[in-house]
Amino acid sequence: MPSTRYWSWFAAPGVAWLVGFFVVSVYAVAAVAFGQVDPLLKTAIPAWNPLQWRTDAMSDVLGRLAGGDLGRVAVRTFLFVGAALAGCVAIGYPVAYFVARTARRSRGIVLGLLVLPFWISYLMRMLAWTNLLQADGYVNRILGWIGVLDQPRTWLDGSASTVVIGLVYGYVPFFILPMYSALERIDGRLIEAARDLGASRAAAFARVTLPLSVPGLLAASVITVLPMFGDYYTNAYLTSGSPRTEMIGNQVEFFLRGSSQPQKGASLVLLLMAALLMLMVYYLVTTIRQQRAMER
Amino acid sequence: MTAADTTPPRARQRRRRRIPALAVLTWLYILWSLLPVLVAVRISFNSGKSRSSFQSPSFRWYWDDPTASILRDDSMHVALRNTLVLAALCMAIATPLGVAMAIGLQRWRSRTSSAANGLMLIPIVTPEIVFGVALFLVFSQLYTGVPDGLTRQVLGHITFTMSFVVVIIRGRLASIGTQFEEAARDLGATRLQAIRLVLLPMLLPAIFASVMVVFATSVDDFVISSFLSTGASTETVPIRIYSGARAGATPALNALATVMLVLTLAAVALAAVALRAASRRTSAPGQVAGDLAALRA
Numbered sequence: 001m002p003s004t005r006y007w008s009w010f011a012a013p014g015v016a017w018l019v020g021f022f023v024v025s026v027y028a029v030a031a032v033a034f035g036q037v038d039p040l041l042k043t044a045i046p047a048w049n050p051l052q053w054r055t056d057a058m059s060d061v062l063g064r065l066a067g068g069d070l071g072r073v074a075v076r077t078f079l080f081v082g083a084a085l086a087g088c089v090a091i092g093y094p095v096a097y098f099v100a101r102t103a104r105r106s107r108g109i110v111l112g113l114l115v116l117p118f119w120i121s122y123l124m125r126m127l128a129w130t131n132l133l134q135a136d137g138y139v140n141r142i143l144g145w146i147g148v149l150d151q152p153r154t155w156l157d158g159s160a161s162t163v164v165i166g167l168v169y170g171y172v173p174f175f176i177l178p179m180y181s182a183l184e185r186i187d188g189r190l191i192e193a194a195r196d197l198g199a200s201r202a203a204a205f206a207r208v209t210l211p212l213s214v215p216g217l218l219a220a221s222v223i224t225v226l227p228m229f230g231d232y233y234t235n236a237y238l239t240s241g242s243p244r245t246e247m248i249g250n251q252v253e254f255f256l257r258g259s260s261q262p263q264k265g266a267s268l269v270l271l272l273m274a275a276l277l278m279l280m281v282y283y284l285v286t287t288i289r290q291q292r293a294m295e296r
Numbered sequence: 297m298t299a300a301d302t303t304p305p306r307a308r309q310r311r312r313r314r315i316p317a318l319a320v321l322t323w324l325y326i327l328w329s330l331l332p333v334l335v336a337v338r339i340s341f342n343s344g345k346s347r348s349s350f351q352s353p354s355f356r357w358y359w360d361d362p363t364a365s366i367l368r369d370d371s372m373h374v375a376l377r378n379t380l381v382l383a384a385l386c387m388a389i390a391t392p393l394g395v396a397m398a399i400g401l402q403r404w405r406s407r408t409s410s411a412a413n414g415l416m417l418i419p420i421v422t423p424e425i426v427f428g429v430a431l432f433l434v435f436s437q438l439y440t441g442v443p444d445g446l447t448r449q450v451l452g453h454i455t456f457t458m459s460f461v462v463v464i465i466r467g468r469l470a471s472i473g474t475q476f477e478e479a480a481r482d483l484g485a486t487r488l489q490a491i492r493l494v495l496l497p498m499l500l501p502a503i504f505a506s507v508m509v510v511f512a513t514s515v516d517d518f519v520i521s522s523f524l525s526t527g528a529s530t531e532t533v534p535i536r537i538y539s540g541a542r543a544g545a546t547p548a549l550n551a552l553a554t555v556m557l558v559l560t561l562a563a564v565a566l567a568a569v570a571l572r573a574a575s576r577r578t579s580a581p582g583q584v585a586g587d588l589a590a591l592r593a
Contacts, residue, residue, distance in 0.1 A: 004405045006487065011400025014393045014458060015412045021455040022419055024438065025430035032433050046437050095325050098318035113326045119564050120333055121516050123537040124553040128336035130541060131550070134348035138335065173329070223421070230423025233518055233538060240541075249425045256429060257523075269429045273422075280421045287417055294470040 026273075033058060033266035042260035057263035061271065070251060070268075077247040080160070080235070081228045084167035088175040088224055091168070093217070096179035097209075100186075114180075117173040126237050129166055130156060133238075158242030163235040170234055175224040182216020183209075219286055222279045229276055248272060337557070340550035347547055357551040364548050371528055372552050375536040379556065382446065382521070382532060383514040386453040390510050393454070394461025395503060399491065401462065402469045419459045427456055428523035435524065445530040452520045457513050461506040468502035501571050508567045515560060 031046035034053035038045055047053050064070040099110050117125065132139045133155035140152040155162045186209060194204040232249025239245045248268065255265030339347055343354035354360065359367040366372040401413050419427070431452045435442055442448055476498065480490040496503075518534035525531060531539070533556045540549045 004403055004409075007400045007403035008406075008409065009400065010396045011404055011409065011412055014397030014400070014462065015415065017393060017455065017458065018415055018419070021431070021434070021451060023415070025434040025455075026426075028434040028437055029426075029430050032437065044433070044437060046433075091321075091325055094318055095322045098322045110322065110326070113330070117329055119512055119560050121534060121537070121553065121556055121560070123516075123518055123534045124336065124557060125333060127537050127541065127549060127553055128332035131336050131339055131347050132332055136346075137348040169329070169332075172325075226421050227423050230425035230519075232425060237538060237541060252425055252429060256432065262433070265429065266433065269426055273426055276423065280418070283421045284414060284417050288413065291413075291466070291470070294467070 029266045029269050032262050033270050035263065037260075037263055044262040044266075058267045058270075061264050061267040065271070070248075073246050073251055074248055076245075077229065077249075080163055080167060080245075080247060081225055083164045084171065084228060085221060085225055087164065087168035088172050089217070089221065092172050092175040092179055092220070096176050096183050099180050100183035111180075114173065114176055122170055123233070123237070125170060126166060126234060129169065129238060133162065156238060156240060158239040158244040160245060162238050163245045166234050166238045167228060167231070171224050171228055174227075175220050178220040178223055179213075179216060182220065183213055185216075186212045215286070219283065222283050226276060226279055226283075229272065333557070336550050337554050339547050340554045342547045342550075345546055347545060347550065357546060357548040358555075361548070364546050366548055366551050366555065369548060371531065371536065372548065374529060375531045375533050376552065376555065378446065378530060379515055379532040379534075380559075382449055382453060383511050385450045386457060386514040387507050387510050389450075390454045390458045391461055391503065391507050394458045394506065395465050395499070397458070398462045398465035398469060399495070402466055416459050416462050419456060420463065424456075424517070424519040427452070428519040431455070431520060432523040444524075445526045448524045449521050449530065449532075452524050453514045453517060456517070456520055457510045460509050460513060464506040464509065465499060465502050468499055472498055504567050504571045508564060511563060512560065515556065 028046065031048050032044045034050075034055060034057075035047035036045045036054065037043070061070065065074055095114070099107060099114065102110065131137060134140075135152050135154060139155065140149060143149040144152065190212070191204050191208050194208045195201070199207065230249050232247055232253050235245045235247055236250060252265050252268050252272070255261040255268065338350060340357055341353045341355070342350050343356055344351040357365050359365050362368055366376070397416065401409060401416065431448070435444070435448050442451065472495070476494050477490040480494045481487070485493065516534065517532075518538060521530075521532045522535050522538070525535060533552060537549055537553055
């Protein structure tokens with residue numbers, strides 16, 4: 001086999017870029033988290049040498065996560081993300097399933113419409129909801145007209161359900177597409193075989209399609225949940241920054257920009273990364289496996 | 297609900313084993329996903345100040361209003377210009393870097409290349425807030441010589457979007473294989489000629505798709521732009537929409553978002569046309585949806 005060394009030159013600029021701007025940046029987070037703060041200027045004095053790392057900011061953040069205010073925020077983040085993921089699966093799985101099982105010819109238009117939200121700015125989609133959810137907005141008017149609400153409800157002043165609905169609305173498209181491509185890869189002949197052997201439609205789904213779609217379901221969930229854990233703008237935007245719906249991301253932003261506590265913000269980011277590491281590794285491993293399979 | 301009936305009747309007959317409940321759900325979902333945006337667009341043409349109920353149509357918030365329309369409010373068109381400049385620079389740099397990296401990673405076989413491949417994939421799964429904070433800190437603590445504002449935002453966006461290009465192009469490279477380049481080499485082309493004359497034309501649809509993804513990602517980005525923004529002069533459209541909602545918002549915000557939406561959809565439509573032309577010539581079936589799915593799966 002000839003040497004493939006030649007090709008490394010093509011990858012070199014991109015690799016150098018990622019090392020310079022990604023790896024070094026993430027290291028800078030650690031350097032700030034374990035560094036010191038200038039007592040007067042309140043600016044970070046990063047510790048680039050790991051031997052000089054100090055852990056007081058990290059232990060403070062850990063203590064507040066274990067029992068204090070940050071702990072409540074972390075639990076709320078998990079609840080919001082969990083509820084939003086459940087919503088994404090409940091809506092996204094059937095939609096993806098329907099499109100994957102639709103005749104190929106009529107699939108184009110539906111797929112196009114499903115991809116459309118990708119080209120619409122996320123914050124514009126949230127802006128749309130702030131319009132709809134005003135006290136005299138369409139949502140209250142429609143609900144009042146149907147008779148669900150006696151009087152207009154205030155949606156935008158810190159209600160958890162508004163945040164969860166907003167998260168589902170924002171992230172469902174990111175769930176549907178990978179879910180669709182996973183369901184589409186399932187060999188239709190396996191389902192036909194199950195039907196030929198006497199399985200009802202429901203049984204064929206439950207015993208063939210569903211188990212075969214589990215890896216795809218996990219991958220789609222991971223790719224949806226990861227950005228959600230770092231989201232701080234959806235909840236802040238939909239509840240005018242109410243502290244009742246604060247998530248971990250809001251705390252990070254507060255430490256770094258709302259107040260001069262860069263060490264704590266950086267520590268919280270490191271902890272967030274550590275908490276999400278399993279999910280990130282899961283995604284990496286499955287993607288690399290897929291790449292290998294494609295090359296064979 | 298009548299949403300399901302929008303399926304053409306002939307297609308409905310042809311499909312076997314259809315489950316109407318799923319069709320209803322799918323069309324309801326599509327309606328739900330797009331209707332709010334259409335309402336927001338409609339409100340941008342409101343003559344009154346209300347962002348929730350429509351009074352009568354006007355272009356007040358586009359150009360008629362002497363102070364608050366997007367034409368007259370400086371912060372609005374500065375945001376629009378910043379967003380487009382940022383996206384253009386990002387496309388111009390991230391795409392060639394990503395294409396070269398994809399070709400390199402696909403062909404270069406060694407332990408280092410596996411590590412480089414893993415490194416390339418990490419930004420895709422890194423939550424944006426981690427990205428934003430990391431870039432914010434590295435620029436304020438280490439790369440302090442880099443001019444703040446736009447330059448830092450461009451560098452950040454490139455770092456964030458390059459991996460998307462690599463993944464899309466690698467997917468296409470895997471399906472093209474190496475036989476075309478080998479044929480070119482047998483006929484006397486050098487390695488670089490084979491890439492330039494054979495491989496790149498075949499990759500064209502995928503390159504179009506990745507340019508579009510880079511554009512959409514950059515234009516959509518709020519977190520990184522915001523962490524690297526230094527004030528009103530470096531605000532982008534998403535930042536403006538975000539910050540504008542708090543302080544006495546008017547339908548001008550909707551107008552700004554609508555202009556951005558129209559520009560994006562026009563760019564996507566243009567790319568789709570170009571993509572179709574390119575894929576006809578090279579017979580490589582190009583599907584943006586497929587590329588996006590490959591990216592997210």
